[in-house]
Amino acid sequence: DQQVKQNSPSLSVQEGRISILNCDYTNSMFDYFLWYKKYPAEGPTFLISISSIKDKNEDGRFTVFLNKSAKHLSLHIVPSQPGDSAVYFCAARTSGGSNYKLTFGKGTLLTVNP
Amino acid sequence: KAGVTQTPRYLIKTRGQQVTLSCSPISGHRSVSWYQQTPGQGLQFLFEYFSETQRNKGNFPGRFSGRQFSNSRSEMNVSTLELGDSALYLCASSLMGFEQFFGPGTRLTVL
Numbered sequence: 001d002q003q004v005k006q007n008s009p010s011l012s013v014q015e016g017r018i019s020i021l022n023c024d025y026t027n028s029m030f031d032y033f034l035w036y037k038k039y040p041a042e043g044p045t046f047l048i049s050i051s052s053i054k055d056k057n058e059d060g061r062f063t064v065f066l067n068k069s070a071k072h073l074s075l076h077i078v079p080s081q082p083g084d085s086a087v088y089f090c091a092a093r094t095s096g097g098s099n100y101k102l103t104f105g106k107g108t109l110l111t112v113n114p
Numbered sequence: 115k116a117g118v119t120q121t122p123r124y125l126i127k128t129r130g131q132q133v134t135l136s137c138s139p140i141s142g143h144r145s146v147s148w149y150q151q152t153p154g155q156g157l158q159f160l161f162e163y164f165s166e167t168q169r170n171k172g173n174f175p176g177r178f179s180g181r182q183f184s185n186s187r188s189e190m191n192v193s194t195l196e197l198g199d200s201a202l203y204l205c206a207s208s209l210m211g212f213e214q215f216f217g218p219g220t221r222l223t224v225l
Contacts, residue, residue, distance in 0.1 A: 032212060043118070043204050043216030044157070089157065093212075100145050100211040101170045106156035 003027045004092050006105035014113055019077040021108050023090030026071065030092040034102070035064060035075045038087045047088075048075070051095075080112045116141065118207050118217035126223045132193040135220045139186050139207030146188040147214060148180060151202040160203075163188055192222075200224045 005024045013019045023033075031052035036044035050057040050064045050073070057064050063076045077084055090105040119138045127133050139146050147170075148160040159172040163182035182188045186207075192199055200223050206214035 034213065036216075041218075041221075043120075043206075043218045046213050046215060049213060091157075095212070100147060100162050100164070100208055100214070101159045101172070102147070102149075102157075102206075102214060103159070104149075104157040 002106075003030075004090055004103050004105040006088075006090055006108050008108050009106075010109040010111070012111045012113060013080050015082055016079045019075075019080045019084065019110055019112065021075045021077075021088050021090075021110065023073045023075075023105055024071060025073075025092050027092070027094075027103075028071070029094045030103075032093050032095050033064070033066060033073050034091045034093075035062075036089045036091060037084075038089060038107070044089055077110075080110075082112050082114050085110060085112045118205055118215055120203075120205050120217040120220050122220060123218065124221045124223075126225065127195050128225050129195055129197060131195050132191065133195060133222060135190045135203055135205075135222075137188045137190070137205030137207075137217060139188070139205075140209075140215055143207035143209050143215075144186050145208040145211060146182055146186065147206045147208070148188070148190050149204045149206065150174075151204060151219070152200075157204065160190070195224045197224050 034049040035047040038044040066073045087107040089107045091102040145164045147162040149157045162170040166182045180190045202219045204219045206216045208214045
């Protein structure tokens with residue numbers, strides 16, 4: 001049972017436009033969400049996170065939106081740059097106790113065309 | 115501050131052999147988690163260690179094991195390797211359990 005789903009395996013956008021990556025989750029116990037970017041042959045790099053007490057978090061060109069009622073989050077990248085081309089993973093965890101386990105989606109390959 | 119390091123970066127083994135992978139976390143981080151990445155399954159959680167104790171374990175067979183040392187360095191061992199164990203093995207360290215910082219991974223190929 002996949003608890004974190006990224007239904008779009010790939011996304012292609014033009015440089016300068018907005019990239020929107022989507023993620024859905026099924027486990028209502030998740031209350032902390034993260035986005036990672038991964039280049040080939042490298043480990044994932046942390047991008048941005050959001051707690052369930054918020055519905056939006058911004059960091060430069062990256063904004064994450066959380067819709068708890070829909071169990072949906074999205075990552076917006078504005079403006080998109082060719083260097084943003086990578087696989088983006090959505091991850092979730094419960095923050096209670098000593099549970100540090102992250103549950104990942106299968107990723108979305110973003111291609112930003114010059 | 116140095117990032118998470120993993121050794122070796124690449125490894126080729128044959129079926130039936132065993133392998134040990136090493137991970138050094140970011141200085142001061144006491145939590146180390148291991149993940150397996152395969153093309154079909156994405157990143158899957160293996161286990162997490164904190165202060166030399168395994169606190170969480172994913173849904174992997176007992177052939178996968180790990181340990182953590184007093185300096186927070188961690189090792190992962192896979193015994194009786196199978197072809198399906200070919201994957202990128204990623205280690206991540208964390209200070210407070212929220213943001214996890216990943217190493218570059220060890221690419222294991224089982225022939």
